[in-house]
Amino acid sequence: xxxxxxxxxxxxxxxxxxxxxxxxxxxxxxxxxxxxxxxxxxxxxxxxxxxxxxxxxxxxxxxxxxxxxxxxxxxxxxxxxxxxxxxxxxxxxxxxxxxxxxxxxxxxxxxxxxxxxxxxxxxxxxxxxxxxxxxxxxxxxxxxxxxxxxxxxxxxxxxx
Numbered sequence: 826x827x828x829x830x831x832x833x834x835x836x837x838x839x840x841x842x843x844x845x846x847x848x849x850x851x852x853x854x855x856x857x858x859x860x861x862x863x864x865x866x867x868x869x870x871x872x873x874x875x876x877x878x879x880x881x882x883x884x885x886x887x888x889x890x891x892x893x894x895x896x897x898x899x900x901x902x903x904x905x906x907x908x909x910x911x912x913x914x915x916x917x918x919x920x921x922x923x924x925x926x927x928x929x930x931x932x933x934x935x936x937x938x939x940x941x942x943x944x945x946x947x948x949x950x951x952x953x954x955x956x957x958x959x960x961x962x963x964x965x966x967x968x969x970x971x972x973x974x975x976x977x978x979x980x981x982x983x984x985x
Contacts, residue, residue, distance in 0.1 A: 833946035835863040835932075837884060839939045844888065848940040859924070859939035861947060863932040870950075875929050879953035880936070885946045886918035920945075923953050 839859035841847040848854040861882065863871065874880070891914070897903070898910040907915055924936040934950075 831885070831948050833864075833885070833948060834867055834950075835861055835947040837861055837882065837939075837941050837943070837945040837947050839941050839943045839945075841939075841941070842943050844942060847942065852938075854938045854940040856937060857939050858927075858935065858937050859941065861934040861936060861950070863934065863947070863950075865932055868932050871929060871932070871934075874926070874934070874950070874952070877926060877952040877954075879923055880926050880934070881951040881953050882922050882924055882936075882941070882947060883949040883951070884920045884922075884941065885948055886913040886915070886920050887944070887946055888942065889913040889915070889918040892916050892918070919948070 837859060838861075840857065848857070892907065893914055894907050895904050896907050896910055896912045896914060898905055898912050913920065920941070922940055923938075925938050926934060927937055928935040
C-alpha cells in the first residue's frame with residue numbers, strides 16, 4: 826500500500842508544555858481549558874460548528890517515540906498489545922480526544938477537558954454526536970476496573 830500523507834489543519838494550544846504530569850485521558854483534563862487554532866484558509870469549514878457542545882479532535886502525536894507493538898500502558902504495569910491501549914507510541918501516531926466547545930472566535934475554538942500537549946498538530950475536527958458515538962453493549966477489556974483512575978492519573982514519562 827502507498828504511503829498516506831496528511832497536512833495539519835491547525836494547532837492545539839494547551840497549558841501542557843511537557844508530557845510529564847499531564848492528564849493521560851480527557852477525563853483527567855476535566856475543566857482544563859485550551860484552544861484550537863484552525864488555519865485561516867479553512868475558516869469556512871467552521872460554519873455551524875457552534876451548535877455542537879463537544880468535538881472530536883484528531884491529531885498527530887508529534888513528539889511520540891518510535892512505536893512498539895508491546896507497551897506498558899498508563900493505569901497498568903502489565904505489557905499489552907499497543908492496539909489494546911491508547912498509548913501514543915503507535916505505528917501511526919494518531920490521537921483522538923473529545924473536548925467541550927465553549928466559544929468560537931474567528932478561527933479559534935475555545936475548548937475544555939484537554940489532555941493534549943501544547944503545539945500538537947491538528948489533523949481533523951468532527952462533531953461529537955452521542956446518538957452516533959454512544960455504544961450500548963461496550964466492553965472495556967483490561968481497562969474495566971481502571972477507567973475511574975484515569976481522572977487522577979498523570980503522565981509519568983514512560984512514552985517520552
